[in-house]
Amino acid sequence: MLDQIPPPLAFLADAVTTRRRALGLTRIDLHGAGGPSDSTMSRIENPTVSTAYPRPSTLDRLDTALRWKAGSAAGCLDLRVPTPLEDVAAPAPVEDPPTHNWNPVSVGQRSDPLDFDYVAVPVDVLRDGLMIIQQNLTPADIAGGATALRQLIQFAQKLSAAHATEVLERIGGPGRPMPGFLQITFAPYLLEEVPFDEPSEQQRDDQRYRRWLVGAADDVSGRYERRLDRKLRAIALDAI
Incomplete structure (x- = not known):
């Protein structure tokens, strides 16, 4: 376990490499489009057990160059699939937040609020x-x-x-x-x-x-x- 590449870095590497190739960009092209340097991209796309997590500024540059919705590269570190800008839809109208007025016992929860197995x-x-x-x-x-x-x-x-x-x-x-x-x-x-x-x-x-x-x-x-x-x-x- 101690010598495995952390899943977030592996997920980011896969997402970045796939998107870059889909856009037909080399690492040099990506840098020219506002992305990280070639050496930084090499570390991102080929992580090892000792690779450090990218800085927030690096993740922002990945979003810019790969034409992802802001926050997508950072989301990869939480194993969330990035959102290409071409897939971003117009925002839905804001609705009033729902109000809840219920008794925990009535929805099948235990009567003791401190009695639970997961958090x-x-x-x-x-x-x-x-x-x-x-x-x-x-x-x-x-x-x-x-x-x-x-x-x-x-x-x-x-x-x-x-x-x-x-x-x-x-x-x-x-x-x-x-x-x-x-x-x-x-x-x-x-x-x-x-x-x-x-x-x-x-x-x-x-x-x-x-x-x-x-x-x-x-x-x-x-x-x-x-x-x-x-x-x-x-x-x-x-x-x-």
């Missing part, structure tokens, strides 16, 4: 945490030594697994094409063997679910299909 975390928080853990740490860097480092790596694996599940769900499930770089990035979480020491049954089930999402496992009972359907409905409603 939404911004992608940048997740990414920052993984970047810290992916540094070349040694037992001497951590007060708890080798034991603490092992626990930190295990925590990073859990975060990476959750991240993989989220991305694969948003791609859409079996039968939908998955970018090759994601197959490499998420490889440990798509194998039959769960990449955890003494994995829980939930971790085993999540691993099977991810394998089903990429078409590598069956869903005889239809349980995974229902799980994905619930997630996609929530995404469509902007519930998460």
Whole structure:
């Protein structure tokens, strides 16, 4: 896990390279259109485990040269597909925000507001945490030594697994094409063997679910299909 290219950098590299080629631009052409220098583009399109995240000014220059909607390059670091300017529609009329007046119990939620299993975390928080853990740490860097480092790596694996599940769900499930770089990035979480020491049954089930999402496992009972359907409905409603 520690020697993998961070998914955000791999996603950005794929999006930038694909768009540049679609526009018929060389890296020199891109620089002439207001984009980053050739050397910077080389690092963006061919990231390594030690590649630094692009500066905000560099991301803005990518938007300009690639004719993307402002913020698209930065959105790639959150695994969001960039929006070409030619696809930007006129803004919809502003409507009054909906008002909600409901009782949590009436919509099937638990009566105890502190009783829940999951919490939404911004992608940048997740990414920052993984970047810290992916540094070349040694037992001497951590007060708890080798034991603490092992626990930190295990925590990073859990975060990476959750991240993989989220991305694969948003791609859409079996039968939908998955970018090759994601197959490499998420490889440990798509194998039959769960990449955890003494994995829980939930971790085993999540691993099977991810394998089903990429078409590598069956869903005889239809349980995974229902799980994905619930997630996609929530995404469509902007519930998460």
